[in-house]
Amino acid sequence: MDKMDKKTFLESGLLEQYVLRIATPEEEAIVEEFASNHPDIAAQVKELQTALELYAKEQSVPPPNSLKGQIMSEITKFNQKSTSGSRGFNFSHGILLAICLGLGLAAFVAFRSQKMLKNENANLHAAYNLLEENCLEQQDQAKAIAAQLEMLRAPETRHIDLSGTPNAPEAQVRVYWNQASEKGMLQVQNLPIPPKGKTYQIWADVEGEMIDAGIFDGTNSELQPIAFISNAESLNITLEPEGGSKHPTVALLQANGLVGS
Amino acid sequence: MHxxxxxxxxxxxxxxxxxxxLYDQYSPAFYGVALRxxxxxxxxxxxxxxxxVKIWKAVHTYDPIKGSLFTWTLNILRNTAIDKLRSAGFRKAGVIDPLENFVDKGKESIKPEHIGVRGHVENLDEKFRSVIDLVYFQGYTQREVQKELQIPLxxxxxxLRIGLQKLKYIFEASCISLGIMFFMLGYTQSKVVWGFIVSQTL
Incomplete structure (x- = not known):
């Protein structure tokens, strides 16, 4: 609303409406602003209020004598009700709170223990899986070792010692060769560490043709399987580029031995 | 008196x-308004x-800057009385024209001692008084007064405006005349006292 001047304000009747409490909140704000800026208007508000008070007091009718006692006991009753009421409320509220806290705690503990059990279960499961895996691995290894042992102990298995050529005079490799089960194994006893990018490969000589019997790790002294080649007359070890070759690099022959007898 | x-x-x-x-000082005025x-x-x-009881419960909300304790408490009384009236179905019940019924009742059935049109208020014209009474004592809005009294808004x-200003002057004048009376009383008394003192000293 635009700012009205004092004269318009006084003629608007807002002041009277304010005092009679029929002004809207916006109108009340306008009157209060005028009153705070103009002391004479503030004084007018007070005068009008006083006039209404005096007017109301002129309507006075003495109430019955018993009314005062009734009102005082009503106040006493209200005080008792509010204090005892609030105490009762607090008491039951306390119990309720305690129950809620208890339930909350129980739920929390249950939740926690359930979570813990879940975690534990998951951990155990993982550990079990690992153990099972290990166990199977061990079984496989044991089986492999048993198979190796069986082969080594088999009467048909022959030992072929391959010895170094001038390329590697110190080289010593033993091959186990079983005609009956058609299995071959090799054990490095002494081989130079292969140059970088090279690997050892073993070949069987069958009627003048070199047939691949696999590559092997020259630094490993364990038993290593190789392919069994029938009718092999001799076994030869060469140095080949990593991954092996289709045909042997004969110039790099390291060791050999006859299968023959 | 406190x-x-x-x-x-x-x-x-x-x-x-x-x-x-509060009761000792205001109950006659409250009771008069409540009866009205x-x-x-x-x-x-x-x-x-x-x-x-409401005053007892709500006194912490009372702000002296907004008006006197009397104005505040009278307002509570007025609202309580109007609520009672409404809950009893006197007003705004829709079956009978509530306003008319109520005011007619007010005019006819109020015991003369309840109306309290005595003292200074006699100096205020009925046409102003009826408007002020409906709004101030009975909580009518201006529109309800318009409907009730069949006069333009x-x-x-x-x-309301002129009536209230008149009311103010009526009570101011009475205060002034009361003041003059006391002043004169004091004046004459002091004269007597002085006369007494003078007579004694002589």
């Missing part, structure tokens, strides 16, 4: 002396009880 400040302090600190003093609104003694007494507004 001053308003003391009563407020008592009430705000939940001291029952506040209610007692609800018409019967029994209901007016209920209104009084409820009002004092502008007239309601101007009657």
């Amino acid at each position: 001053d308003e400040k003391t009563i407020i302090n008592w009430l705000k600190s939940s001291d029952k002396r506040g209610i007692e003093a 609104i609800v018409q019967t003694d029994a209901v007016a007494q209920d209104v009084m009880q409820e009002t004092f 502008g007239t309601v507004k101007s009657r």
